[in-house]
Amino acid sequence: MQPVVVENIVQNYRTKKMVVEALKGISFTVDRGEIFGIIGPDGAGKTSLFRILTTLLLAESGKATVDGFDVVTDYKQIRNRIGYMPGRFSLYQDLSVEENLEFFATIFNTTIQQNYDLIKDIYQQIEPFKDRKAGALSGGMKQKLALCCALIHKPSVLFLDEPTTGVDAVSRKEFWEMLHRLKEQGITILVSTAYMDEASLCDRVALIQKGELLSVDTPKNIIGQFKKPLWAIRADEMYKLMNDIAADPAVESCYPFGQYHHVVFKTQEKRRQTLEEIAKGGEHAHVEIKPIEPNIEDCFMALMNN
Amino acid sequence: MKQFLIFVKKEWLHIWRDRRTLFILIWMPVVQIILYGFALTNEVKNSNIAIFDQSRDVASLAISDEIAASRYFNLVKNVYSYKDIGATFRQGKIRMAIVFPQNFRNDLLHTNSAQIQLIADASDPNTANTLTNYAQSIINDYQQSLNQNQQLPYTIKAQVRMLYNPELKGAYSFVPGVMALVLMLVCTMMTSIAIVREKEMGTMEVILVSPLKPFRIIIAKAVPYLFVSLVNIITILLLSVYVLGVPIVGSLWLLMAESTLFTITSLSLGILISNGAKTQQSAMFTSMMSLFLPTLLFSGFLFPIENMPMPLQVISNVVPSKWFYIIIKDIMIKGLGFGAVWEETLILVGMTAILLGISIYKFKIRLA
Numbered sequence: 001m002q003p004v005v006v007e008n009i010v011q012n013y014r015t016k017k018m019v020v021e022a023l024k025g026i027s028f029t030v031d032r033g034e035i036f037g038i039i040g041p042d043g044a045g046k047t048s049l050f051r052i053l054t055t056l057l058l059a060e061s062g063k064a065t066v067d068g069f070d071v072v073t074d075y076k077q078i079r080n081r082i083g084y085m086p087g088r089f090s091l092y093q094d095l096s097v098e099e100n101l102e103f104f105a106t107i108f109n110t111t112i113q114q115n116y117d118l119i120k121d122i123y124q125q126i127e128p129f130k131d132r133k134a135g136a137l138s139g140g141m142k143q144k145l146a147l148c149c150a151l152i153h154k155p156s157v158l159f160l161d162e163p164t165t166g167v168d169a170v171s172r173k174e175f176w177e178m179l180h181r182l183k184e185q186g187i188t189i190l191v192s193t194a195y196m197d198e199a200s201l202c203d204r205v206a207l208i209q210k211g212e213l214l215s216v217d218t219p220k221n222i223i224g225q226f227k228k229p230l231w232a233i234r235a236d237e238m239y240k241l242m243n244d245i246a247a248d249p250a251v252e253s254c255y256p257f258g259q260y261h262h263v264v265f266k267t268q269e270k271r272r273q274t275l276e277e278i279a280k281g282g283e284h285a286h287v288e289i290k291p292i293e294p295n296i297e298d299c300f301m302a303l304m305n306n
Numbered sequence: 307m308k309q310f311l312i313f314v315k316k317e318w319l320h321i322w323r324d325r326r327t328l329f330i331l332i333w334m335p336v337v338q339i340i341l342y343g344f345a346l347t348n349e350v351k352n353s354n355i356a357i358f359d360q361s362r363d364v365a366s367l368a369i370s371d372e373i374a375a376s377r378y379f380n381l382v383k384n385v386y387s388y389k390d391i392g393a394t395f396r397q398g399k400i401r402m403a404i405v406f407p408q409n410f411r412n413d414l415l416h417t418n419s420a421q422i423q424l425i426a427d428a429s430d431p432n433t434a435n436t437l438t439n440y441a442q443s444i445i446n447d448y449q450q451s452l453n454q455n456q457q458l459p460y461t462i463k464a465q466v467r468m469l470y471n472p473e474l475k476g477a478y479s480f481v482p483g484v485m486a487l488v489l490m491l492v493c494t495m496m497t498s499i500a501i502v503r504e505k506e507m508g509t510m511e512v513i514l515v516s517p518l519k520p521f522r523i524i525i526a527k528a529v530p531y532l533f534v535s536l537v538n539i540i541t542i543l544l545l546s547v548y549v550l551g552v553p554i555v556g557s558l559w560l561l562m563a564e565s566t567l568f569t570i571t572s573l574s575l576g577i578l579i580s581n582g583a584k585t586q587q588s589a590m591f592t593s594m595m596s597l598f599l600p601t602l603l604f605s606g607f608l609f610p611i612e613n614m615p616m617p618l619q620v621i622s623n624v625v626p627s628k629w630f631y632i633i634i635k636d637i638m639i640k641g642l643g644f645g646a647v648w649e650e651t652l653i654l655v656g657m658t659a660i661l662l663g664i665s666i667y668k669f670k671i672r673l674a
Contacts, residue, residue: 054515056673075671076517084515090508107516149512 001068003157003188004030004053009062011048011211022048024211025062030190030204035183037202038192039296045211046192047087050161053190054084067156083155085146087162093135097126097145100134101152108153118185119148122178140171147178151187158182160191164198176201196297207300214303219296226294226302228252229270232260235284244282250274253305262298326588330595350436351613356383356394358405365411369422369448373404378440395427395469396646398636402426402437414452419461428468429639430479433610438466470555470640481546482634483607486627488538489565490572490601495593497531497576502589511673520669528573535569536562555641564637564647567654568630572597574661575626581668601627629653 011023023045030036038046051057053064055075063070069077091100101123105112116123122144129137134145143163150158160179164172176198179189183203191202199205200219207214207222215222235241242261245254252266265271272289279287294302321328355373359366374381382399385391391403405423407413414420424441426434442464453459471478501524504510513523539562546552554561576593583589602608604622611622622628629650636642644651 051673056511056514058672079515080517082515084512086508086511088508090512092509093507104512104516107513107518109517 002029003032003067004036004190005063005065006049006053007063009049009052009059009064011045011052011057011059021211023052023059026208026211026213027062028206028213028216030188032188033183033186034203035179035189035191035201037199037205038190038208039194039196039199039202039205039300040192040208041194043210044208046194046208047161049208050084050086050159050190050192054082054159055079081156083150083153083158085150085158085160085163087165091134091142091146091149094133096131096133097137098130100145101148104149105152110153112152115152115154118154118182119151121181122151123148125174140167140174143167143171143175144178147175151182155187157188157190160189162192162194164193164195172198196295196300199296205296207296207303209300209304214300222296222299223294226299228264228268230292230294230298231263231272231275231289232257232292233263233275233279233287233289234260235279235287237284240282241279241284244278244284245275248274248278253301255301257297262292262301264298264302324585324588326591330591350433350440350610351377352380353378353402353433353437353610353612354382354400355379355402355404355437356385356391356400357381358385358388358391358403360408361406361410361412363411365414365420365448366406369406369445370404372444372448373441376440376444378437391425395425396640396642398632398646400427401430401433402441404441414460414462418458419463421463421465423465423467425467425469428471428474428478429635430606430610431468431471431474432479434468434471435474438464442466475550475552478552478639479607479635481542481550481552482631482638483605485539485542485565485634486568486605486607486630487598487601488542489535489569489630490597490627491593492535492538493531493569493572494576494579494597495590496534497528497573498579498583498589498593499586500531501527501577501580502583502586505584506586514671514673520671521666524577524666524669528577531573531576532566532569535572536566539565539569552639554638556637556643560644561634561637564630564633564651564654567651567658568626568633571626571630571654571658571661574658574665577665578661578668581665581670597627600625604628605631607631626654626657629657 006029007027008025009023009027010025013020013022026049038049040046048057052059053066053071055071055078058072065071066078067081071078092103095103101112105115126137126141126144126148129141134142137145147160147163150160164175167175172195179191179201183189202219204216204218205222206216215225233241233245238256238261242254242256245251245261245263250265250267250271252264254261254263263275265274270291272291275289276287279289357370357373359370370381373379379402383394385394385403391405394400394403403425405425407421407423410420410422422445424438426438428434445462445464449460449462468474504513543554543561547554575597579592579596580589583592604611604618604625605627606622611619611628614622633647633650633654636647
């Protein structure tokens, strides 16, 4: 039995003027004990999907099960066995770290002591501040506390909605290391994020855009599907460079990526020459051109354009 | 200037998009004007009275007729003993009783002076005062009409007796009123805000995804406020006895039990409000509008209900604090027992059951 099965889930939000399609019939399954990433930009439908799977929202159509239980009819069983960490910091700001943890342990019919080994690694980092009010914690520490609270009842499936949004780079790295340790304990983890670079840290990912799944596979396979050569180019006047490249009929796409522009051509051949010609024609100075390996974000851009 | 205008626009959007609050802002003055205009007169009309006429002669009947015919009084009962008067007062059927002694006319004609006793329910001191003044002026009119061709004037002395509250202390009526008001505010407003705050902060999301049953969540949220309210009740009672000098005539335990019941009614109402409200602001506004004002206006605490137009009297029946106010006055000021307030208690119990039932039924187990 797979811990999470999603079949053709559709969700719309209605306002007076229009219908917003949040999820347009998506399907996927998650295997036991894997870290499954839902990756996509803001507004792609990640939170709606999480709320449906955590029984907080009723999908308009489609079917989903968590641990074999239907999210609509068996919501009580699901609520007994999952852990959920919403995107917004959802702890009591006016309670201390320890009081928060104790509260969540108790409402899930357990105690801190009983499952202490599960949260030990994470909790030890915030334990020095256990008497501090949760509202006074830094962003990274809040996330660690929220994770502890979601874990304290030893859930079989853990849902983390954008856990690293607004968290600094070091804390993000630590957070992912924690997830891998949890995975070793046999907990299935569904995590959503808007940061593409976090995709490679998942066992499998689903790329989601405007309510549709673009691809569901291991990060390695997704990158492997990117067959065309990819170029990085930079010069002094980046904006003009982008316009010049995009104007060329042979170019399929060109988008900014850090300090470079990434360029994909419509055909498979290597076209360093074409890029050099464009740079020359536009009289660009300090031009740097190099072939690069695609990453998930490049794949996402390519899939999005299809 | 541009910056200023964009700021005005932003504020306007805040107001415009919070339709519920806007609605209340626009309608509040309308409702208030209408209420103040119709409901809030201190004038006393159609007050129920009883007459105990021991002489039944021409003079006593003439005065009785005058009084019964005036628009201030409404003669509901002729009684035939002092015991009967006491019983009628306890049933809450009358606000004043008029007693004519035996040989009323005889005394008047032969000794040129006679007495009438006016017994008023002074648990509402203002109304009691007004009523006895009206009655006295009717008696004076009659006396003057007798004296027109008279050398030696007749005097009819009205002897006034204020029942329950002989010193006519205002505190006698406002202690029960304040109790109703405070309990309503603490329980209803605070619970509704506390529940809506969980929704606003997002903590409700996590609590919902837990094995806690909705019923338990609701009760758990309400219990602390029940304790706060009990403290409030005790404080108010201590203050009223030791500072304002209003004694607790009836049973203290009955009083506490009834107050607890009313607290639970208010808590249920707060929970019901929180079901609908999305923001703390709208929860507060709804509590204010649906409770604070009606409690002030319709509990009979500031303005006698029987003087209001019929539709408003009907509305007053659905205001829980009206019934609580009656109960508290009966127990605390008049010293009556459970036998006198069981009907009101039953109404409160019924209201609580309905409110609690609806709020648990309508409690959202999901976000939307």
